[in-house]
Amino acid sequence: MSASLDTLAQPSQAALPAAVATRAYDGVICFGGVDWWYHNRGHYDIQMMREFSAHVPVLYVNSIGMRVPRPGKGGMFARRIVRKLRSFRHGLTRVRDRFWVLSPVVAPAGLGAGLNRAALAWQVVRAARRAGITRPLVWVACPPAQVVVESLRPVGVVYQRTDRFEEFKGVDRQRISSFDTALKSRADVTLYCSTWLMQVEGEQPKASAFVDHGVDAREFEAAGTGRVPAPHDTLELPRPVVGFVGGIDAHTFDPQLFLDVARALPDATFMLVGACSLPEGWCDLPNVRLLGQRPYEQVPAYMAAADVLIMPWNRSEWIRACNPVKLKEYLAIGRPIVSTPFPELERYARLVRVGEDAPGFITQVREALEHPGDPAPGRDLVREQTWTAKANAVIEALRERGITPEPSP
Numbered sequence: 001m002s003a004s005l006d007t008l009a010q011p012s013q014a015a016l017p018a019a020v021a022t023r024a025y026d027g028v029i030c031f032g033g034v035d036w037w038y039h040n041r042g043h044y045d046i047q048m049m050r051e052f053s054a055h056v057p058v059l060y061v062n063s064i065g066m067r068v069p070r071p072g073k074g075g076m077f078a079r080r081i082v083r084k085l086r087s088f089r090h091g092l093t094r095v096r097d098r099f100w101v102l103s104p105v106v107a108p109a110g111l112g113a114g115l116n117r118a119a120l121a122w123q124v125v126r127a128a129r130r131a132g133i134t135r136p137l138v139w140v141a142c143p144p145a146q147v148v149v150e151s152l153r154p155v156g157v158v159y160q161r162t163d164r165f166e167e168f169k170g171v172d173r174q175r176i177s178s179f180d181t182a183l184k185s186r187a188d189v190t191l192y193c194s195t196w197l198m199q200v201e202g203e204q205p206k207a208s209a210f211v212d213h214g215v216d217a218r219e220f221e222a223a224g225t226g227r228v229p230a231p232h233d234t235l236e237l238p239r240p241v242v243g244f245v246g247g248i249d250a251h252t253f254d255p256q257l258f259l260d261v262a263r264a265l266p267d268a269t270f271m272l273v274g275a276c277s278l279p280e281g282w283c284d285l286p287n288v289r290l291l292g293q294r295p296y297e298q299v300p301a302y303m304a305a306a307d308v309l310i311m312p313w314n315r316s317e318w319i320r321a322c323n324p325v326k327l328k329e330y331l332a333i334g335r336p337i338v339s340t341p342f343p344e345l346e347r348y349a350r351l352v353r354v355g356e357d358a359p360g361f362i363t364q365v366r367e368a369l370e371h372p373g374d375p376a377p378g379r380d381l382v383r384e385q386t387w388t389a390k391a392n393a394v395i396e397a398l399r400e401r402g403i404t405p406e407p408s409p
Contacts, residue, residue, distance in 0.1 A: 021402055022402045022403075022404060023155045023156060023402055023403050023404070024135065024155065024404050024405070024406040025056065025135050025136060025137035025154075025155040025156060025403065025404070025405060025406060026056060026057070026132070026133055026134060026135045026136075026405075026406040027056045027057040027058065027059065027128065027131060027132065027133030027134075027135075027136055027137070028049065028052050028056060028057075028058045028059070028133075028136065028137045028138075028139055029059045029061065029124060029128055029133060029136040029137070029138050029139065029152060029154075030045055030048075030049050030058065030059065030060050030061060030138075030139040030140075030141065031061045031063075031064065031138075031139070031140050031141060031142045031145035032045045032046065032049075032060050032061060032062055032063055032141050032142060033045055033063055033141040033142050033160070033162075033163075034046065034062075034063050035062040035063050035103070036060060036062055036095070036101045036103075037062070037086065037090055037101075037103070038086075039275075040246075040247070040274070040275075040293065040296055040299070041295075041296040042296045042299060042325055042326075042329075043325065044141070044160065044162050044193065044213055044325065045060075045139070045141040045160060046060065047213075047214060047387045047390075048139075048387070048390070048391055048394065049099065049139075050099070050387065051387050051388055051390070051391030051392075052391060052395075053096070053097070053098045053099040054098075055395070055405045056098070056133075056137075056405045056406065057098045057099075057100070057131045057132050057133055058098060058099050058100065058131075059100045059101075059102060059124070059127055059128050059131045059133060059136075060099070060100065060101045060102070061102045061104060061124060061127075061145070062101065062102065062103045062104070063142050064104065064106050064120065064142055064144055064145060065106075065142075065144070088103050088105050089103075090103045091103060092127045092130060094131075098131075100127065100130070100131040102123065102124065102127045104119075104120050104123040104124065105119070105123070106119060106120050117147050117148055117151075120145075120148050121148040121151040121152070124148065124152065125151070125152065128152070135153075135155045135406070136152055136153075136154055136155060137154065137155055137156045137157075137158065137398070137403065137405075138152055138154040138156070138157050138158070139157075139158040139160065140157065140158065140159050140160060140183055140187075141160040141162070143165050143176050143179035143180055143183060144176075144179055146179040146182050146183050146186075147179075149183075149186065155403060156188045156189075156398060156401070156403035157183075157186055157187045157188055158187060158188065158189050158190075158191060158394070158398070159183040159184060159186075159187035159189070159190045159191065159205070160191050161180070161183075161184070161190050161191060161192055161197070161201075161205075161208075162191065162192070162193045162194075162323070163318065163321060163322065164197065164317055164318055164320075164321040165179075165180060166180060167251075167316065167317040167318040167321075168251060168318065169250060169251040181204075184201075184204050184205040184206065185205075185206055186206070187205065187206060187207070188206070188207060188398065188401050188403055189207055189208070189209050189394070189397050189398060189401065190205035190206070190207065190208045190209070191208075191209055191210075191211050191394065192208060192209070192210050192211075192212075193210070193211065193212035193213055193323045194212075194321050194322060194323045194343070194344050195210060195343075195344065195347070196320070196321065196343035196344060197321040198210055200321075207401065209393075209394070209397040211390050211393045211394055211397070212323055212390070213323060213324075213325045213327075213328060213385075213390070214328070214385055214386050214387035214388070214389060214390035214391075215325075215328035215329055215331075215332050215382050215385055215386065215387070216300075216329075216386070216387065217328075217332045217379075217382055217383050217384075217385065217386055219300050220300045220303070220329050220332035220333050221332050221333070221334070221379055221383070222300070223300035223301050223303065223304040223333060224300070224303070224304050224332065224333035224334040224335065224375065224379075225334070226304075228300060228301050228304065229301065230301060230304070230305050231294075231298065231301050231302055231305060233291060234271065234291075234302065234305035237269045237271060237289060237305070238269045238287075239269070239307065240267075240268050240269070240307040240308070240369050241268070241269045241270075241271050241305060241306045241307050241308075242265070242268050242269070242270050242271070242306060242307065242308045242309075242310055242365060242369075243270075243271045243272075243273070243302070243303060243305065243306025243307075243308070243309050243310070243335075244258075244270075244271070244272050244273070244274070244309070244310050244311070244312065245273040245274060245299055245302050245303050245309070245326060245329075246273075246274045246324070246326050247274050247275055247276075247277070248272060248274050248275070248276035248277070248278055248290075249276075249277045249278070250277065250278060251314075251316060251318050252313055252314065252316075252318065252319060252322075253278070253312060253313070253314065254312050254313060254314040254315075254340065255278055255282055255283070257312050257314075257340070257357075257358050257361065258270075258283075258312045259283060259285065260358035260361075260362070261310075261312065261358060261361050261362050261365060262283075262285050262287060262288050263285065264358075264362045265287075265362065265365060265366070266286075266287055267287075268287065268365075268369070269287055269288075269289060270285075270287055270288045270289070271289050271291060271302075271305065271306060272288065272289065272290045272291065273291045273292070273293075273294055273299075273302045274292075274293055274294075275292070275293040276290065276292075299329070300329070300333065303329060303330065303333045303335070304333050304335075306335055307335065307336075307369060307372070308335060308336050308337075308338060308365055308368045308369055308372075309330045309333065309335045309336070309337050309338075310337070310338045310339065310361075310365065311324065311326070311327070311330075311337070311338070311339035311340065312339075312340060312361065313339065313340045313342060314340075315340070319340075319342050320342055320343060321343075322342055322344065323344040327339075327344075327348070327352070328382045328385055330378075331348075331351060331378035331379065331381060331382045332378070332379055332382050332383075333375075334375030334376075334378060334379055335372070335375070336353065336368035336369075336372045336373055337351070337352045337353065337368075337378075338352075338353045338354075338355055338361060338364045338365050338368055339352050339353070339354055339355070340354070340355060340356070340361065341354050341356060348381075350377075351377060351378045351381070353367070353368055
């Protein structure tokens, strides 16, 4: 088990040239898959940029979107518009030493493509100069950014293939797939965090490396062992508590499965912590508490407030290719875990209980409540799987291709 979760990158050896010229980058421009100002900051791209900023300046460009927003039922459409407008107001902001965040003003995905491309490139180049970046490593976690990559004159390109972006609900599949193909062909390293997806896509990328998610192990283990106070809004929850911490979204979360499980276990309290994009009123069960989104710094304490932690995923192609960040966080917390199946779970045999359907999931939750098991093996497995180790693996994979951070003066 431990060997299969090695923190070192696993590059595609066939793609490595016999000799490469060294290219030094003086900063990173990251086209993020989420928005710094309103999404949880535990995502792969944000965590990696936090680590890279210890070496060079980082410009994190908030998500430019992959789909055209469309009005729907409830207030989600309006909330999305409002939160993006609020993000625009931040412009370029220095959030910590050597870490800048840009909220570029662009039209929704797919609208005014030519004008968008020029406006985005101009804003990013200008912001990069403000951050002191002139020879960037360009990191793409949002495929539509492919159209401006060359405008930035990158020293190197990293493509973060951590999800099947073309399977995201509401996107133009053909459009996103075209970006994906171009990025795999261009990128010096295409990063995967799902062994299954990396194997399926085989030799598609010019060069690939497996570097999966890290975890802030110390913080999560501290919460799981009682060294962090429980959040005030969890203190009065009737025990036992079954918890889910993360986005409650239709492309990942299975609401019907969750409702079936919660109904079958009326003596348990089901605590949901995270932003929810499901229709209003989707859940009105008396034993369910929807606590809303919390800052990343508070996530460990909320996970630790649960007796069992769950991942009630749907059976979509998105989930099939996933490797959720929260899995290692859950393991570091040390509570029993129940999940629906997906390929990456095979690397965590005996550490995660798997429920194939609602009856199976219900059985596994009951057994986890009655027999929690020993948290030590899970904690031991992820203790060294830190974000620092993962970033170092990427730096090494790039170094093998002659792409290195410029030494600080």
